[in-house]
Amino acid sequence: MDVVDPLAAIRERFAVDDGVTYLDGNSLGALPRGVPGRMAEVIEREWGALRIRSWEESGWWTAPERIGDRIATLIGAGPGQVVVGDSTSVNVFKAVVAAVRIARSRAPGTVPREEVLVDASTFPTDGYIAESAARMTGTRIRAVAPGAMAAEIGPRTAVALVNHVDYRSGRLHDLPGTTAAAHAAGALVVWDLCHSAGALPVGLDAHAADFAVGCTYKYLNGGPGAPAYLYVRRELQPLFDSPLPGWNSHADPFSMAASYAPADGAVRGRVGTPDILSMLALEAALEVWEGVSIEAVREKSLALTDFFLECVEHHVPPGAVESVTPAAHAERGSQVALRCRGAGEVMRELTARGVVGDYRRPDVLRFGFTPLYTSFADVERAARVLGQVLTTADGRL
Incomplete structure (x- = not known):
């Protein structure tokens, strides 16, 4: 074999x-194998010799979007929809809060979008973050078995947070069916791809997924604590109101303006200064996918x-x-x-x-x-x- x-x-x-x-x-x-040599180059030349010049000359500033586009090809997304940075937990928070805001903005004055459905077998952090997001948005959490998620989404549902693959059992859940059911009910879905990205086709664009998050240190081999990523479907990007509006996601970050004006596109998913060393280690790791x-x-x-x-x-x-x-x-x-x-x-x-x-x-x-x-x-x-x-x-x- x-x-x-x-x-x-x-x-x-x-x-x-x-x-x-x-x-x-x-x-x-x-x-x-290519990561150690690349990290030596980053540390010795880009940081050691070029120093601050590397933000432009070595492409540090655009790394979150550039590496995001490389990950996008592995999860079935077109360019400009994935940004790399922060942890999965932080990106779950951004996505759930933003999804609630979008769902409510689409149906003002009708049945209130007051619930967030959470995969009952979810990785614990996803549940903790969802509870915090619910408190912030005035919604309530309802735990639902992932196999029943499509049937349980209703007119009061703002968003469902679902693991694509269960971390404990390895069960693969129905991304196309659950996403379609949510859309039929006027709700959105946030998918956690930690245990599927790099292991199987995901097809985010093909199935019109709304938001997705994932880590990069499992099947993407980015290294311990490697930065996570956030996917925002292109059609939703103008509506994406991040609860963490940092200077990196400002339309003109170096203006140092007192008021916030969001950038266009997936850049809105950025918050603070990127973690360059681990991000460039991830970029080198993704080269194993060539061919x-x-x-x-x-x-x-x-x-x-x-x-x-x-x-x-x-x-x-x-x-x-x-x-x-x-x-x-x-x-x-x-x-x-x-x-x-x-x-x-x-x-x-x-x-x-x-x-x-x-x-x-x-x-x-x-x-x-x-x-x-x-x-x-x-x-x-x-x-x-x-x-x-x-x-x-x-x-x-």
Whole structure:
């Protein structure tokens, strides 16, 4: 399978230790080999020699939009709709508040848009941020199972905040259907793409998504704490009223005007001075995507996860684990989550034996498959070692 894998050669673009099976790219992607050299250049020449001149001469000032356009190609968005900067949490806040404001501005005097629907299984920070946004906008939060989101959106809904892929189970949610249902009800949707961008086609423009946010340190391999991004559909940009109007998003930032006038386009998503070092590390990391199609990545992702489940069935004693990741390809992201007794201890032992995944309390083992550098041999070894860990010398669990 590795011999015929069309993406096998991409593995050489990463600093991957062949002695370790790394299946935690859904938490932190591996280091692309081109990043250290690029960072040395940025630090020594652009910062060390050019200093302040680099804002113009080295393109620092336009980096958020330039890198945003590179990410846009991976999430199915045209240019000028993605800006890089801040954290996912901050971008969730911008998007939810702005979406509420837009929804209300479109239907004044009718049924009040008083609720924000939140994916009931969401990553905790998204829920915390949504609650704060609701307090700020005078709306109320209602938690809804993501599979029921389309049916629950109604005339009182301002916005729905949904994870495209569930971080715990790896379940892929219905972006086209949920977005269409929201639009039919006059509401908007904010999509969290943290566990889907770089792992599968998203199709934001094709499905007329409103807002999307995501981190860049998972399948996009931008490095720990790499800046996040914000997508604002082109048609909504003139209405995008950010709750964080910083000087970087001003129409004339260097005028230092006392009053705020927003810039045009996705630039409105900027706030303060960009975090240049981590942003340019991300830009270098994105070079690994040269010549790679997201469709090929998705095809390999499904093959890897299918093969892992097959190998687990072969190597792991019956009844020792239970998959909580959907079997259907249309409902699966790029990870497999296994429920297991003593999961924390099991993951510690796997890591000690050179198989790195992660653990989510109370009983879930997560294995993330990054098609750009995960091999089929990695997959087989991981399942085999898992079977060994779950079986004692005399064959008892």
